[in-house]
Amino acid sequence: MNKIPTIVDATRKHNNVEVERKRIRAIRNSDVLIQVTHDSEKSSSNKSSSNQLCQILSIDVGCVATGYSHLDRAPCCVAIVNDRCEIIFNSLIKPDKPVVSDLLPFSGVRTAELWGAPSFDEVIEKVHSFFTPTTLIVGQSIMSDIEWMKLEQGVHYNSLIELGDEFTTFDLKYGTHETYVLLNIDLHAMGGHVAKNDAKASIKLYNEYLKDKDQSKLGQAQNALLKAPTKIPLFRQFSGIYEGVCLSAFNRGYCRCGQPLINELHKLTNEKKRRNSNDRKEEALSTSIHKKMKVLNEKNQS
Template identity: 30%
Template sequence: QGPCCGQAHGPAMEVPDFPVERVFCIDVECVAVGRTHELSSRAPCSVALVDGYGEVLYSTAIIPSAPVVSYLTPITGVTAEDLEAAVPLEEATAELKRRLPKDAVLVGQKPDGDIVWMQLVPGVDFAVSLDLAEIFRGFNTRFGNFSYHSLQHEAQVLLGKSPPGGAHDPAWDAQVSVELYAKARTASSGALSQMRQELIRVRPAPSIAKLHNYVLDGVCMAKFMPKLCTCGAPCA
C-alpha cells in the first residue's frame, strides 16, 4: 500500500545503532484460510530468516494450519506446488528459535505480526524489535500529519530495488529490510530527514491488493480501506 496517515504530532523516530552482528530479520508470507481481512483468515505459508549482512540463514515453506481458501499467489508468489515440501509450523518455529541468538535485534516492516506468527517471545527468543515503518515515517506538511509507507515503496525509493516478479518473497523482503535499517543507521539526521521527505514526494506504485480492488479469489484485503471492505469485519 502507499502512504497512509498517522497521528498528527510527535517527533520522528531516532534510529538505534545496533552492531550488525546482532541484526536479523524474519519475514512471513500467509495464505488465506478464510474470506475476511482478519488475521484469523490467514495462515503462514513461508518464512525466511536473514542476518544483518543479508545472508539467508533459513528459508522454508510452511504447511498451512487450515484448509487453503486462496494462495493469494499474485501477492505471495506461492502456489500449491510450492507447499508440497512444506514443514509444520512447529518445525519452522523451532528452527528459527535455534538459529536466533538471544540478543538478536529483529528489524522489519511492522515486525510484530511476523513475530506473533512464528511464536517468538521478546526477551526470551530475541532481545528487541525495530519497526522500519516508524523509522521512515515522515511529517507531511501538506496534510499536517505523519505519512507511513510500504516496504516496497521504501525499497524502490531508497534502494532502487523492486521485488522479483512483483510478488512478495520472504527472503527478498528480509534482505531489503536489513539493508534499509543499515542505510538509516549510518545516515546523518539531515540525510535521514531527506529520505523521509523523498518517500513522501515520490508517488507510490499501486499495491497488488489495490490492483485487484482489494478482493482476490473472493478474499477481502481491505483492512485499511473501510469503503471497499466486502467481508464486514472491523477495519483499522
C-alpha cells in the first residue's frame, strides 16, 4: 500500500483524468499484490502446518533393575532423535528406588552416573514438550518406551511405526539384527544399548526402508534379513540372567522369574481398552434407546 501515493504523485503533471486512471490502476495492482502476499502467507502457513503434521521422532528409554524380575525396572536414560538423525534430547534419569543392578550391557549407564541426574518428573516434563498430537513415533518395541514416558495417543502422538513388525525382526527388543545387516552398525560394540544410539538406528532404518513406502526395497531388506546369519541376542549370551536379575522380558524360554512377558502385558492392556471402549459404546447406545423410548411414550400418552 505504501507504493500507491508514489505512483499517484508521479502523475500530477498530467491532467486529472490521467491521474485518476493511474490511481485506479495502482489500487488494482496493489490489491493484486496484497492478494499474492496473502496467498504466499497462506502457502507458508500451510507448509509450516504440513511440517508439523509430518514430525517424525524416535524415542528410546534405557532402564536399570530395581528388583530381580524382568518387570522390576526404572528408567535411567532417555533420548529423542528427529527424522534428520539429530539427537534433540538426551538425558540421564535418577531412579526413585534403590538400584539392584545398572544392567550396564543393556543400559550403557553406570549407577554412579545417576547420582546427580535429574528426577523422573523433571525429565518427563521436558520429554513431553517435544511431542504433539500429530507426531509419528518410530522405534523398536516402542510401546515400552511410550509407557515409560507416559506418552498418550492424541496428546503426544498420532501414530506409531513398530520396526519389528515392518521387518519381521528376530530380536523383539533391540533390533540388532536389522541394524547390523541393513545398516552395518553393531550396537553391541557401541557401549551397550545406549538410548541415543538405538533411537538413531531406528530413524536410519525408517529413512532408508520405510519413509518412501517402496515395497520392493522393503522386500529386499526382509530377504536380506532372512538370509543373513543371526547374532546371538545379548540376553541369551548371559543365559537370561545378569547379576541375579532376570533379563528375558520378551522370551519365555529364557525367563528366570516367571513374571508375565511384556508382550503379554501389552495384549492384556489392549484387551482391557477394547472392553472399556465397547462398554462405553453399549452405554451410549442404551442411553440413546432409552431417550427415544421416553419420547415415544410421551407422544403416545398425549
